[in-house]
Amino acid sequence: KEEASTSSFNCFECGKPGHMKAKCPNLLKKQQEETKLKKNGRGKRAYIAWEDNDSSTTSDESEVEENNLCLMAGADQDTIVSDSDLESNLDYDQLQEAFIQIHKEAEKLDALNSKLKNKLKWYENALIKAE
Secondary structure, eight states: OHHHHHHTOBOTTTOOBTSOGGGOHHHHHHHHHHHHHHHHTOSOOOOOOOOOOOSSOOTTSOOOOOOOOOOOOOOSSOOOOOHHHHHHHHHHHHHHHHHHHHHHHHHHHHHHHHHHHHHHHHHHHHHHHHO
């Protein structure tokens, strides 16, 4: 039963039926060759050299050396800044300012509430003494 079900699969590496990519002989050969190259130290190498321009220049001449460098970052997505992003920053600043104002008002109301509670206690005590 297992042989019949596996023979219906086609390999994604070589396209032949009867095995899957993980057990493909072509893929296994490639992997073995890559490991041999890595073991022998013949894998990918990079050679970097400076250009030697010592062609009949005198020491009196001023030499200008210029090194050009180009760096690239691998990015999955392009980031696009839109006006809505800038507006959201403005909205955030406005919200923060409004929060600060409301917080100050809440502190004032809390102080007023405390004073009124103290007055209420004083009037209640005065009423009890008057009875």
